[in-house]
Amino acid sequence: MNLLQALFFPPEQPGGVSSMIPYLQERFRSSRWEMDLFWLPKRIRNKGHEEILFETFDWTPFAESPIVQKYIQTYRDYLWWTRLRVNKKYDLIHAHHPIAGLAMKKVFPDVPLIQTLHSSYERELILNGVIVENGLEHQFLVSLYREMEHVSERLMTVSLSFAEYLSPYIAEPSQIGVIPNGFDEKRFKPVSHDNSIPQLVTVTRLVPAKGIDTLIKACAELKKRGHEYVLHIIGDGPSRTDLESLAQSLGIYNETIFYGYTLHPEEFMPFFDIFVLPSRAEAFGSVFAEAALSCLALVGTNVGGIPEQIEDGVNGLLVNPDDEIALADALEKVIADPSYRYELSRSAWEKAKSLYSLTRVANELKKTYLQYHPGTKG
Structure with missing residues (x-):
């Protein structure tokens, strides 16, 4: 054919x-x-x-x-x-x-x-x-x-x-x-690593629909609570300048790295610990499956196709969109408990390998x- x-x-x-x-x-x-x-x-x-x-x-x-x-x-x-x-x-x-x-x-x-x-x-x-x-x-x-x-x-x-x-x-x-x-399984190679400071990553276009402003506010809340982390933002878009200004005004610019557009983020995604994307809408959310195949713990929002990939508390955590406190609470759970983080990431990897x-x-x-x-x- x-x-x-x-x-x-x-x-x-x-x-x-x-x-x-x-x-x-x-x-x-x-x-x-x-x-x-x-x-x-x-x-x-x-x-x-x-x-x-x-x-x-x-x-x-x-x-x-x-x-x-x-x-x-x-x-x-x-x-x-x-x-x-x-x-x-x-x-x-x-x-x-x-x-x-x-x-x-x-x-x-x-x-x-x-x-x-x-x-x-x-x-x-x-x-x-x-x-x-x-x-x-x-x-x-x-x-x-x-x-x-x-x-x-x-x-x-x-x-x-x-x-x-x-x-x-x-x-x-x-x-x-x-x-x-x-997703081609051969492109995703989980890597055993030990980050002394948890590494958060998101991969997305920087537009309001993706909720990165909520993520930055949640990370500011995490810092207030005394948690150490680094937030890696991979992607570009019209909201980048506003998001950089927001990170600066909330005092987390030093903990946040803006990479801009990167062609193959899956090549270094396995070296991070937690994937987070608080989208306001998502038909499927391919990047969650990619992060799961990289064996990262997943944190997302209860919208669109994301809950079809993430069962809350089983292979990731779900929160409502636009709720930075709930997002901070979810991130705190996986930052503070490496064993729980590993369990979620392993379950996410197994589901993604099976279904996607x-x-x-x-x-x-x-x-x-x-x-x-x-x-x-x-």
Whole structure:
């Protein structure tokens, strides 16, 4: 079977999709399977001029929004690039972004399309203060879910929580498939180490939706309580300057290291002790699975797909978002008790190896693909 994995961002872009798809390609390399990757290069801007029509709604009432205009133009650009560069015949297309799926189905209407939705762009924009709930942009973006359902042979997502989130926006919620992201176990090598001062780490984009302001406030509370630690913040984004100022104003700048963007954090993640990310929304939270495979203790928030990975008190700790005291309490538990920290990290590692291995996810995807091309052997 000839497969095309249609991405939006290039494979080296940090995030859940890029953590999986390039490595998935290796698992499909055989005489029975052939897989290509396709994405829109960042340099492609304002090339497309095609008229855009959706089959399930009229987008023009939303056209006065610059954000909607930009989205439509990006869709035009993806269409232009697809028509220019994809000349091969594929048996199946698996898209990992709404724009990628819509463009592929328009260019190749007779090729079965599987569409996986990995995150909610509208929720992120709302939490980051870019758009308002129920405003023009919000209405436009949630309308796309019904369009995706209409044009896809199969609509899928990465967590039960996100499938539930999608339910009000589509016609047949019971038909949504759920396959979590998978991670190549060989990339994660837990390292036996003994840090005299506990090392906390987070890996994320620095935007309000990720709750790093709550983390910094919690760490200031830990310092007040007399705990020693180092907080490593790996990632970059528009909130970085504000977060650095917050750490300085709360007196923990010396305990906090801002790394900026790092391409392969999994290479040195095993040398830390505790992974913490107090997200305000998370469709799946791939970085938790990556931290678990690195054998770190996990501390996260009770939102989105995170509780599907973390069972509170068993393989990590969960707190409510925006609660810096509860977060400080959870961190205090794993900082003060190395044995408990080890138990949590070991349980997290075992669950991640079992449920989120790339081998398991690849097998699930093969079963799904074969439903649309039954002549191919697994």
